[in-house]
Amino acid sequence: MxxxxxxxxxxxxxxxxxxxxxxxAVVHAAAWKETFDAFLRDYDGQRGRPFDADAEYDEYVDGRPRADGVRAFLDSRGIALPEGAPDDPPDARTVHGLGNRKNDLLLAKIRTFGVxxxxxxxxxxxxxxxxxxxxxxxxxxxxxxxxxxxxxxxxxxxxxxxxxxxxxxxxxxxxxxxxxxxxxxxxxxxxxxxxxxxxxxxxxxxxxxxxxxxxxxxxxxxxxxxxxxxxxxxxxxxxxxxxxxx
Structure with a gap:
């Protein structure tokens, strides 16, 4: 063929x-960066190094289900959060809460910029x-x-x-x-x-x-x-x- x-x-x-x-993919990376950067600033200034939307996106979150991406990235930074539940609000400090925050940001970006x-x-x-x-x-x-x-x-x-x-x-x-x-x-x-x-x-x-x-x-x-x-x-x-x- x-x-x-x-x-x-x-x-x-x-x-x-x-x-x-x-x-x-670039919209996903931007939504992840906004999500993780805000979380890291709030969580601990010592661990507040910004999320790398190139290297860390490719390594930890690209292609994975949202919750798996959250877990992989946080683990790379030595951070453990409660799992929470799939319907956690986007401001919940849980794995699912962060994932839902990212999804809200993604949908907003798609609505604004299109696909x-x-x-x-x-x-x-x-x-x-x-x-x-x-x-x-x-x-x-x-x-x-x-x-x-x-x-x-x-x-x-x-x-x-x-x-x-x-x-x-x-x-x-x-x-x-x-x-x-x-x-x-x-x-x-x-x-x-x-x-x-x-x-x-x-x-x-x-x-x-x-x-x-x-x-x-x-x-x-x-x-x-x-x-x-x-x-x-x-x-x-x-x-x-x-x-x-x-």
Whole structure:
């Protein structure tokens, strides 16, 4: 399947949302930074070093479910908070409270600035489907469906495994492979016949752990070496580089 840049054994393609289909990764990073910086200033001046929206975002929160990202980052700073509950208010000093604060900020930023899709990805998706391959969106975001609708891309996916579905099915998030495995299962293909498209290091880890047939790293921020180190079979800056012209 050289016209798509994929092995001939691939029957389905599993796409991450933020940073692969839509230009929302930078908005997520900004919302996390605002959340964590305010918390760190309030929590302890000695530990108030600002959140690094590049390195720490990539290492601890990118691609992970919100609560997992909060736990990973706080652990890196030696901070322990009560778990709280999923419906904690955004000002609660709990893991879920911080996660909900971040989500409120994210939605506000999206409402203000809107969402854009990567045109190269949309063209590639159209080509993939024209060649008879099935497609799934796999995202830790609970806002996945609304974001897809906002860019007119919901129809490009046969299956959606997002934060809501993962919670309902009790699927651990990336870097665990369970959400991608669920997408492959819902599409009726073995992992070895599915390709994973990810920009997050946690997503690369999930692709490797799930023994998928091909893992494509999408490098939007100049981290090609890290994507390869975490399991990518190939790395591109835009999916248009893979081909897909109809």
């Amino acid at each position: 050289t016209e798509l840049g994929l092995p001939d054994t691939i029957l389905a393609c599993l796409f991450d949302l933020d940073g692969v289909v839509t230009k929302t 854009e899709a990567y045109e190269g990805t949309l063209r590639y998706l159209e080509a993939v489907r024209a060649h008879g391959l099935r497609t799934a969106i796999v995202s830790s975001s609970a806002n996945c469906r609304d974001v897809l609708r906002s860019v007119g891309a919901e129809h490009l996916f046969d299956v959606r495994i997002d934060g809501i579905v993962a919670s309902e099915r009790k699927l651990p998030g990336k870097p665990h492979p369970d959400t991608f495995l669920a997408a492959a299962r819902d599409l009726g293909v073995e992992p070895s016949a599915a390709a994973v498209f990810e920009d997050a290091l946690a997503g690369m880890d999930a692709g490797r752990a799930g023994s998928f047939g091909y893992v494509v790293g999408v490098d939007r921020v100049g981290q090609a070496a890290a994507l390869y180190a975490h399991g990518a079979d190939t790395v591109v800056e835009d999916l248009a580089e893979l081909g897909g012209k109809q």
